[in-house]
Amino acid sequence: MTARLVLAVDGGNSKTDLALLREDGELLALVRGGLSSPHHIGLDGCVALLGELYAAALAQAGITDGDGPAAEAGRLLLAGLDLPIEERRLHEALAGLGWAERLSVGNDTFAVLRAGTERGWGVAVVCGAGINCVGVGPDGRHVRFPALGAISGDWGGGYDVGLAALSAAVRGEDGRGPRTRLEAAVPEHFGLRTPDELVEAIHLGRIPQRRVVELPPVVFDAAASDPVAAAIVDRLADEVLALVRAAVHRLELDGAAVEVLLGGGMFRTGDGRLLGAIEAGLRQLGEAVTLRVADSQPIVGAALLALDDLGAGPDAQARARRELGEAVDDIGSTGEVSIHG
Numbered sequence: 001m002t003a004r005l006v007l008a009v010d011g012g013n014s015k016t017d018l019a020l021l022r023e024d025g026e027l028l029a030l031v032r033g034g035l036s037s038p039h040h041i042g043l044d045g046c047v048a049l050l051g052e053l054y055a056a057a058l059a060q061a062g063i064t065d066g067d068g069p070a071a072e073a074g075r076l077l078l079a080g081l082d083l084p085i086e087e088r089r090l091h092e093a094l095a096g097l098g099w100a101e102r103l104s105v106g107n108d109t110f111a112v113l114r115a116g117t118e119r120g121w122g123v124a125v126v127c128g129a130g131i132n133c134v135g136v137g138p139d140g141r142h143v144r145f146p147a148l149g150a151i152s153g154d155w156g157g158g159y160d161v162g163l164a165a166l167s168a169a170v171r172g173e174d175g176r177g178p179r180t181r182l183e184a185a186v187p188e189h190f191g192l193r194t195p196d197e198l199v200e201a202i203h204l205g206r207i208p209q210r211r212v213v214e215l216p217p218v219v220f221d222a223a224a225s226d227p228v229a230a231a232i233v234d235r236l237a238d239e240v241l242a243l244v245r246a247a248v249h250r251l252e253l254d255g256a257a258v259e260v261l262l263g264g265g266m267f268r269t270g271d272g273r274l275l276g277a278i279e280a281g282l283r284q285l286g287e288a289v290t291l292r293v294a295d296s297q298p299i300v301g302a303a304l305l306a307l308d309d310l311g312a313g314p315d316a317q318a319r320a321r322r323e324l325g326e327a328v329d330d331i332g333s334t335g336e337v338s339i340h341g
Contacts, residue, residue, distance in 0.1 A: 005063075006306035007071035007100050009050065010111050010299040011036035011078035013129040014265075017299035017328065018053040020061050020071065023310050025319030028061035030299075030327045037080030038090065047093050050076070054099060073309035074100030075302045077111040082132070082147045102309060107144070108298055109134035112263030114308075115301030116294035118317075122259035123247045124294075125240050127266035129213050131156030135247030143250040145243065156239040158266060162212030164232045165219045169195040172228065180228035185218050220271040230273065236266075237277035248285060257288035267293050296321060297328045 004023040009016065016036040020028045033053045038046045058065050076094070081087045091105040109132050113124035121136040131154055132147040146152035154160075169186040171177030173195045187198040190207055201207040222229035244260055260282060267275070275293070282289050294301075303320050312320075 004072040004310060005070055006303065006310060007054075007074035007076075008299060008303035008306050009036075009053075009074075009076040009078065010108055010297070010302050011046070011050070011076070011080075012108060012298075013037050013040065013079050016049065016053060016078075017297070018050070018057050019299055019303055019324060019327075020057050020063070021303055021307070021320055021324070023072070023307065023312055023316060025307065025312065025316035025321075025323065027320065027323040027327055028063075029057040030324065030331070031056045031060065032331055036078055038078070038086065039080040043089060043093060046078070046080075046090065050094070051097070069098050069100050071100040071306075072102065073306045074103045075111075075306040075309070076103070076105045077108045077298070077302045077305075078105075079108045079126075079128070079130070079132075081105065081107045082144075104305075104309070107132065107134065109144075109263075110136075110305065111298035111301035112294055113261055113301065114305050115296040115298055116261035116263065116292060117259050119259060120308075122261060123244050124261040124263060125243055126264045127157055127236075127240065127262070128264035129158045130154070131160075131239065131243070133243035133247055135251050135253075137251040137253060141251060143247050145246075154239075156236050157264075158213040158216050159210070161219055161232060161236055161266070162215035164235075165215045165229070166195070166198065166212055168228050168232065170199060178228055181222045181226040182219070182229055185222055186215060189215060189218050216266055217269060220269060220274070223271075223273050233271070233273050234277055237274055237281065240278050241281040244282065245285065248289075255286045255288070257290070258285070260289060260291045261294045262291070263294040263298060296325055299328060300324050 006021050008019045013035050016033045019030045031053050033049055036046050036049050063070055087105050109124050109126050112126050121138045123135045125133045133145050135143040165182050165186050168180055169182040172180040172183045187194055192198050202209050219229045219232050223233045279291050282291055300321055303324055304317055
């Protein structure tokens with residue numbers, strides 16, 4: 001009997017990974033493309049990008065796009081699917097394309113959670129360009145947050161931290177706020193001398209405002225000796241803790257041995273102040289709560305969830321984790337296609 005295949009997608013605000021694996025965990029293809037969040041490129045743009053990646057993965061794996069679905073199970077987990085209606089719309093747009101017999105579409109926080117734990121439940125916080133959280137209880141119940149920015153009460157992620165840094169730099173320079181190292185460090189990141197020069201460049205369109213998302217490493221570096229930058233980092237830690245506390249409480253897991261997984265570029269920096277503040281805050285939830293930065297990329301979690309759908313055993317799961325993890329590392333920051341086999 002021909003081995004069944006699974007399709008996995010992790011789509012974010014900066015890149016999208018798509019993988020094909022056999023049910024025994026063997027990786028057949030991994031391809032990477034640009035951002036796929038429907039918030040940024042629309043539903044049609046998202047479907048088109050995923051279609052290009054899917055075709056590339058089939059070709060790289062040597063699979064002919066025939067009459068039937070190539071995969072038995074597919075897990076497509078993307079940023080920008082924050083509401084049930086958004087998940088339904090993307091599922092409806094993809095369902096007729098015949099990519100998988102069983103296709104599941106959801107938010108990328110589920111990929112982070114599965115990438116970081118074998119238990120199948122816990123709390124995951126994703127902090128990249130934005131911030132989001134999901135909680136899954138041992139009974140399978142889910143709790144979610146809209147994660148639509150300020151209109152849904154959110155603060156955090158690279159964009160918010162970067163904007164806070166720029167604001168603090170400007171206010172420090174013009175006297176409305178305390179002096180800060182960010183006055184020099186923030187414009188310097190863009191090759192400019194002063195915050196005023198940077199404000200002008202953004203206002204006139206010479207520098208896209210979206211690029212403030214690049215500033216968190218500048219903030220983390222300054223926070224070691226600058227109280228203004230430190231306050232921004234501490235605020236981010238407080239927001240992460242607020243999400244975790246709310247998820248734990250809504251799942252009625254207060255005092256339980258909950259695993260908290262952190263995923264996304266903001267946490268992969270390994271900033272000691274940020275992680276230390278989060279860990280200290282979690283102790284108030286009980287000594288049984290554990291914190292870990294997910295060391296596997298979210299695409300690994302998406303693949304493991306698809307293998308879960310087939311009832312794959314631990315050997316297959318371990319192989320998928322190993323081979324897909326190595327392939328993601330091989331891609332690095334080049335965005336080139338990586339094929340294993």
